[in-house]
Amino acid sequence: MNAAVVLGLDVGGSSVKYRLASAGSSDGIPAAIAQGTVQTPKKDPVAGLAAIARDVAAGRRLVAVVVGIPGLVDEDRGTVLRSANLPALDGLALGPALSAALDVPVGVINDGRAAAVAEARWGAGAGERDVFTLALGTGIAGSHIVDGRVVDGAHGIAGELGHVVVEPSGASCACGQRGCLETVVGAPALRRAWNRAGGEGSPKDLLAAYEAGDERAVRVVDRGAGALADAILTLLALVDPGVIVIGGGLASAPHRLVVRARALVDERATFHRVPPIVPATLGKWAGAVGAVAEARALHDRSPVALAAN
Ligand SMILES: [Zn+2]
Structure with a gap:
């Protein structure tokens, strides 16, 4: 079986930054297996983000995804409450919908929060x-x-x-x-x-x-x-x-x-x-780094991962 990977997406008004990393837990910054930028899907965000996740993970075993969103997010439910830059996401239960499309656990977080945690742990705040x-x-x-x-x-x-x-x-x-x-x-x-x-x-x-x-x-x-x-x-x-x-x-x-x-x-x-x-x-990648770190944590506490351990 292919090594398990986790994906962080940092969704902006015009582009999505992604970072793919191994699912293995570690305290260090999640090293990028792949990292890049693609256009933000405007029309059908769930199908669009699912397609991005499949493309980026191509051929690898994807086990968790976390999506950073610019806006107000209910992290417990994986719902976007309000996103000024991405109205298509307003009120959308993005986590559950994307999870159903990809058949892996999907978390949703505020992008600024993801970036802040990454910057504090591995950027200018490290140590x-x-x-x-x-x-x-x-x-x-x-x-x-x-x-x-x-x-x-x-x-x-x-x-x-x-x-x-x-x-x-x-x-x-x-x-x-x-x-x-x-x-x-x-x-x-x-x-x-x-x-x-x-x-x-x-x-x-x-x-x-x-x-x-x-x-x-x-x-x-x-x-x-x-x-x-x-x-x-x-x-x-x-x-x-x-x-x-x-x-x-x-x-x-x-x-x-x-x-x-x-x-x-x-x-x-x-x-x-x-x-x-x-x-x-960490510059413009801070949000994607934070999201992929959260994806690792999400995988660590998901029932499938716990059963496999
Ligand atoms: Zn004010």
């Missing part, structure tokens, strides 16, 4: 038991990970640093509050602030102008960095993590805003213990 990861992009997602597990509070919503209020009379946020960190440092907020200041283009253009010493860009970046620094000081006061890992679309370029925020945290800290604040290292 530290208490890690806080921040993803800066359109939104701002935070995850507190202790001993490789997400600490998500009594109701599953802990870690929402993007919705810590940093400007009490600031802009209204999608969450209903005013002046959340996201309304200052989220990519759309930075773009608006930059355009209002007379600058043209995206947050990337803003950072390029900042590098070039453009005074308008310096003002916008300083405001963002100040807000991020205040949010991080709140985080230090409440959580006291051993390391803060910052990733996400906005952090992938040499990110002057994060560098500036780090300097401001050092300046403003009093009783706080400022941990290393470091860039994420």
